[in-house]
Amino acid sequence: MHILVLDKRKKPLMPCHPARARELLREGRARVHRMVPFTIRLVDRLQADSVLQPLRLKLDPGSRTTGLALVREKETVDISTGEIIRTITVLMLLELKHRGHAIRDALTSRRAFRRRRRGNLRYRPARFNNRTRKDGWLAPSLQHRVDTTLAWVKRLMRWAPVMALSQELVRFDTQAMQNPEISGTEYQQGTLLGYEVREYLLEKWGRECVYCGAEHTPLEIDHIHPRSKGGSDRVSNLTVSCHDCNQAKGNRPLEQFLAKHPERIRKILAQAKAPLRDAAAVNSTRWALFQRLKATNLPVEVASGGRTKYNRHRLHISKEHCLDAVCVGHVDAIKNWQQPVLSIKATGRGSYQRTRLTKYGFPRGYLTRSKSAFGFQTGDMVKAVVTKGKKAGIYLGRVAIRASGSFNIQTGNGLAQHIHHRFCTLVQRGDGYGYNLTLLHPALNHGVAEAGEY
Template identity: 55%
Template sequence: MSNFVFVLDTNKQRLNPVHPGEARRLLNQGKAAVFRQYPFTIILKQEVKAEVRPLQLKIDPGSRTTGLAILNGSQVIWAAELTHRGQAIKDALLGRRQLRRARRNRKTRYRAPRFLNRARAEGWLAPSLMHRVKTTLTWVNRLCRYAPIAGISQELVRFDTQAIQNPEISGTEYQQGTLAGYEVREYLLEKWGRKCAYCKAKNTPLQIEHIQPRSKGGSDRVANLTLACEPCNGAKSNLPVQEFLSGKPDLLKCILAQAKAPLKDAAAVNSTRWALFKALKGTELPVTTGSGGQTKYNRTNLGLPKTHWLDAACVGKVEQLQILTTQPLLIRATGHGSRQMCGTNKYGFPTRHRSRVQIHKGFQTGDIVVATVTAGKKIGSYLGRVLCRASGSFDIATKTGRVAGISHKYCKPIHKKDGYAYAF
């Protein structure tokens, strides 16, 4: 049950995706050819007349991973999980800033720090956050080129679905609506790592627990809530956390610090959700929204496991789902390499020279190739990401490990470098 295959006609117009078995039959009979490897797309060699059914693209934005799902009515026919590289971008900018600060403080000419002469545009986002928006938009545009996407559904974390369904809802009825508790529970699960805060037990039913008991003046605010397994929750009862953990000062300090700290991932998603929403509006496709609580409510009612692509399929109003794929495409943003001409060590001193030439023997580091070696000690077939050298002796990173010393003569490219790595 792998992803359906995208199909283009002879004029490169989008047709309905087909089952992998049907795509295999068309390729074997010579009626189609491979147009693109990732996402896998075929192009027909003969003109056909077919009714094109509109598809819905659903997006579950995340701090580290974004879920993507394409639905044909209630059928999930294509799915992917897009892993961002926001932390890598942040670390690279931090290293650059530290290098420039060290250079400014050396015994060279004085370099005044520039703080007040850099204006930021309205709606500015840090590069590590803007990367999430642009990467997601890149894949939305790419999927729209290969599939007849007619609408987009995005999860907006704070979108109030209860007020939309019933504008007059208020008071206790609003607080105890259909989605009551789902937003808070999901937030706590992410914040506390889906494990008991006191014994660190995993894969066990967890209960929402007050760090400072309500009977001792504690509130219902999220900063006073944590997760505990049933034995720990019963043992703590209404004891203050300082008394319950009097013999474990390190654990007490850790819990109190984590309770006050905001959820970093949630802050990243909240910072980028409206920027992504505005970018999706620019595609001129109708965009609908749903909340994280509604997504979890749908997934729980349908009895589906917690994954990013299934969360994407459950975004918005969902009554039933038919899962026709269980092998989502795993996409990892790798970037396009470094523009540094001189490599430095951790102290900022130069250690090596970086060549301007990136293409060697027609290949570039990051290309996905098939190497069929017919002679020597490494006879066999290898599929993976190539690491190029000027000498023409390449390394190939396969699923089982890295194979060194493969001549460029045996390599055949199947997917050119595009800044992403792929797996299933």
């Protein structure tokens, strides 16, 4: 992973190799500006004295996790064909984990408490549903995804010379977006043949065999109503199944193949007619994010999920959110993609609620009014060096404070409890996020091995 670099006026310069950053720090030409993501600030250079290469920030928005990739791109012309070849060099991989589900659950609980108090207690006046919402309103759990993603886009724009953006705008079927005139056989048999439909079906049916429920196995496209019996190729008549179930079903109707499982038949038929779950919410979030990205006045490249998967399979890239971001848009070759990934988890900055509630919504305990103790706040990154006792060791991670001075530290190896504040040293103030460095396994070409939390 490259190191972010700023000039002495905190303007972004080109990221450098970690070895180069260590050399600059050792020579006294740089200072540590930020620990995570690690950023240095030069003391003897200005942006005007440096040569900057245009960087591109790529995004793969998701419901729970958004992948981000900071890349340097180089375009060359193939002399034989005259085509432009875009080579991507990965500088930094990030995965942003949203807390939209926690926000949704908190709002649901608060709404239930208020409804109970308003319905059972006379002093709570009725609340009328006569409020209006402005155009483009999103639920708080969805707006959170847009806001946190845009916040990190702006952060990376402050720390690196980002000149362009790429976003996976729509999940399916935008081959026509690349060439609006494409139609007929050329559209059906284009380079993305099968990728759009297959990805849609995998998302719709939960990436498991609809007949036996098998997971983590290669899935094949199957016709619910066989083509030999008059079935069509419409996506509403398609599903996914494992090879054994596909062969066992053959050209038999669904009702005959699952005659002993009527409940599964009803579930499959209902799911076949239903649209993709959460598609409207995810698409509205993507479009809202797209409008916010355009407001940055940077060129925004858009692409589909089918093209992302096509690029990933063609270039033999493993399946990760951050690597999906690398494969967004026009990509011909990718370099340096096997590198550590900075996992960013949105944790929030605390709560205004200063009480614990019973199941009926009434206070049962009061929290301290001060959010800081002994110079620390919950969420700060600290380093604790315990010299003696059962807790002897070095702990680096996110701290949870207590007024008694006995803190908990969440590290990459687990939770360290009851660490006294006098052993703690502040590393970085809490910013509402937790950080964890992970490694892409080079041998298995997929999966993540934990390397430590920061």
